[in-house]
Amino acid sequence: MRPVAIALAVSVSALSLAACGDGGSDDATVKKGNDITVGLLLPDRDTARFEKFDYPLIKQEIASLTENKGKVRYANAQASVSRQSRQFRQMIEDRVDVILVDALNSKAIAPDVRKAKDAGIPVVAYDRLAEGPIDAYVSHDNELVGQVQARAILGELGEKAQNSKVVMMNGDPADPNTARFKSGALGELQGQVDIVQQYDTKEWKPAIAKANMEKAIKTVGLDNIDAVYSANDGMAGAVIEALEEAGATKLPPVTGQDANLDAVQRVVSGEQYMTVYKSFLLEATNAAKIAVAKVQGRSIEFAALTRETVDSPTQKNIPAMLVPVVALTKDNIKETVITDGVYTVKDICTPKYKADCAAIGLE
Numbered sequence: 001m002r003p004v005a006i007a008l009a010v011s012v013s014a015l016s017l018a019a020c021g022d023g024g025s026d027d028a029t030v031k032k033g034n035d036i037t038v039g040l041l042l043p044d045r046d047t048a049r050f051e052k053f054d055y056p057l058i059k060q061e062i063a064s065l066t067e068n069k070g071k072v073r074y075a076n077a078q079a080s081v082s083r084q085s086r087q088f089r090q091m092i093e094d095r096v097d098v099i100l101v102d103a104l105n106s107k108a109i110a111p112d113v114r115k116a117k118d119a120g121i122p123v124v125a126y127d128r129l130a131e132g133p134i135d136a137y138v139s140h141d142n143e144l145v146g147q148v149q150a151r152a153i154l155g156e157l158g159e160k161a162q163n164s165k166v167v168m169m170n171g172d173p174a175d176p177n178t179a180r181f182k183s184g185a186l187g188e189l190q191g192q193v194d195i196v197q198q199y200d201t202k203e204w205k206p207a208i209a210k211a212n213m214e215k216a217i218k219t220v221g222l223d224n225i226d227a228v229y230s231a232n233d234g235m236a237g238a239v240i241e242a243l244e245e246a247g248a249t250k251l252p253p254v255t256g257q258d259a260n261l262d263a264v265q266r267v268v269s270g271e272q273y274m275t276v277y278k279s280f281l282l283e284a285t286n287a288a289k290i291a292v293a294k295v296q297g298r299s300i301e302f303a304a305l306t307r308e309t310v311d312s313p314t315q316k317n318i319p320a321m322l323v324p325v326v327a328l329t330k331d332n333i334k335e336t337v338i339t340d341g342v343y344t345v346k347d348i349c350t351p352k353y354k355a356d357c358a359a360i361g362l363e
Contacts, residue, residue: 032097032295032296032297033069033296034065034066034067034069034070035066035069035070036062036066036069036070036071036097036098036292036295036296037070037071037072037073037094037096037097038058038062038070038071038072038073038096038097038098038099038100038288038291038292038295039072039073039075039091039094039096039098039099039100039101040055040058040059040072040073040074040075040099040100041075041076041077041084041087041088041091041099041100041101041102041103042054042055042074042075042076042077042102043076043077043079043084043102043103043104043128044076044077044078044079044104044204045076045078045079046079046204046205046206046234047204047232047234047258047260048258048260048261049258049259049260049280050076050102051076053280053281053284053342054102054126054127054280054283054284055072055074057280057281057284057285057288058072058100058284058285058287058288059072059074061284061285061288061289062288062291062292065288065289065292066292070292073091073094073096075087075090075091077104079104079203080104081104081105081108081174084101084103084104084105084109085108085109085112088101088109088112088115088116089112089115091116091121092112092115092116092119092121095119095121096121097121097295098121098122098123098124098291098292098294098295099116099121099122099123099124100124100126100287100288100291101113101123101124101125101126101130102125102126102127102128103125103128103130103176104174104175104203105174105175106128106129106130106131106174106175106176106312107131107174107313108174109130109131109132110130110131110132110314111132112132113130113131113132113133113134114132114133117132117133122135122136122291122294122295123135124136124137124138124287124290124291124294125137125138125139125318126138126139126283126287127139127140127177127283128175128176128177129176129177129310129312129318130176130312131176131312131313131314131315132314132315133314133315134312134315134318135294135319136290136294136300136305136306136318136319136320136321137310137318137319137320137321138283138286138287138290138320138321138323139177139283139320139321139322139323140278140283140322140323140324140325141322141323141324141325142177142180142181142184143180143181143183143184143187144184144324144325145180145181145184145257145276145278145325146180146181146182146183146184146185146186146187146188146231147184147185147187147188148184148276148325148326148327149181149184149185149229149231149255149256149257149274149276149327150184150185150186150187150188150189150229150255151188151327152253152255152273152274152327152329153166153189153193153227153229153253153255153273154188154189154192154193156227156253156273157193157226157227157253160226161192161193162192162193163194164193164194164226164227165193165194165196165220165224165225165226166189166193166194166195166196166225166226166227166228166229167195167196167197167198167199167213167216167220167225167227167228167229168182168185168189168195168197168198168199168228168229169199169201169209169212169213169228169229169230169231169235169239170182170198170199170200170201170229170231171200171201171204171231171232171235172200172201172202172203172204173200173202174202174203175204176312178200178231181231181257182231185229189229193226193227196216196219196220196224196225197215197216197219197220199212199215199216201231201235204231204232204234204235206234206235206237206238207238209230209234209235209238209239210238210239210241210242213228213238213239213242213243214242214246217242217243217246222243222246222247222248225243225252226252227252227253227254228243228252228253228254228255229255230254230255230256231255231257232256232257232258233256233257233258233259233260233262233263233272233275234258234260235256236254236255236256236263236266236272236275237262237263237266237272239254240254240266240271240272251270251271253273253274254271254272254273255272255273255274255275255276256272256274256275256276257275257276257278258275258276258278259275259276259277259278259328259336259337259342260275261343261347261348263275264328264333264337264343264348265348265350265352265353267328267329267330267333268330268333268348268349268353268356268357268360268362269353269356270330270356273329274327274328274329275328276325276326276327276328277325277326277327277328277336277337278323278325278326279323279324279340280342281340282323283323286305286321286323287321289305290305290306290321293305300319301319305321306319306320306321307321308320308321308322310322330360331360333348333360333362334362345357345362345363348362349362349363
């Protein structure tokens with residue numbers, strides 16, 4: 001893992017300064033010291049960020065916060081709900097001190113969250129809002145993600161928007177974030193464009209998105225598709241493949257999310273119009289801070305780690321930290337993923353993309 005650039009560390013300081021203080025305490029004394037074990041459950045390996053950024057960053061921050069005494073026990077569900085449940089139960093049996101979970105299925109994970117609660121193990125929902133009695137939630141403003149994607153489409157379509165046909169490729173309906181992305185996008189697009197087809201994509205699988213895009217092309221007509229709302233980068237790549245294989249000579253604007261390296265390269269080449277860049281550092285490091293604070297008995301609200309609250313179907317007023325998001329286009333690659341140390345120019349501008357990089361001043 002390449003060290004994250006100091007420049008992004010500076011951007012974290014505004015959110016972290018209050019959190020680094022002694023803060024308040026839920027109990028008269030600290031529950032545990034630095035010798036703690038944090039269980040980390042991530043959902044899949046298809047989304048590049050989880051293995052490359054989230055896990056290493058959380059592990060690094062836990063070590064930093066605990067004088068290298070804290071440990072992270074990590075498991076990846078590899079897109080299997082049943083595997084994630086087994087991993088969760090194993091964490092409980094192993095008596096980890098706190099569990100950070102990015103739930104594949106927010107409803108299915110609820111019984112495991114309850115078991116952890118009964119065992120006295122706090123649970124922090126990470127990236128996706130899990131159901132059950134969770135102690136805190138760390139993510140991005142997911143409705144804003146959808147809004148940012150939709151606004152990018154409207155901005156690119158300009159005055160032609162009212163008569164434009166848009167296909168929506170939404171995420172997995174079992175993922176609670178999907179509804180928020182969709183709500184944000186629809187709030188911007190409805191009444192402004194003609195949404196001609198909408199699809200949900202089980203488990204966010206690109207193969208399913210590609211098959212659905214092929215259906216849309218047959219139904220709507222290749223030349224009649226003016227834009228494609230794709231909820232994430234993996235599906236965006238599949239959508240673009242379907243369009244190109246159908247014979248598209250000029251691609252309509254296609255959105256994405258996660259700022260995967262291949263997506264950033266597609267933005268450089270003009271195949272993908274934009275992706276939503278979400279600071280992995282801000283999300284991961286603050287999740288680690290919240291996890292450690294919960295174990296050590298410090299108040300996450302008092303320490304300004306959770307400035308907001310959210311509701312799940314099973315719980316109200318969950319303490320939450322919602323990290324801002326940015327629309328990444330050709331115009332701000334330097335100011336986002338490069339400045340923040342996520343990628344280097346060399347990573348992005350491989351021989352295949354060298355000319356496209358030069359055309360936008362990325363050298």
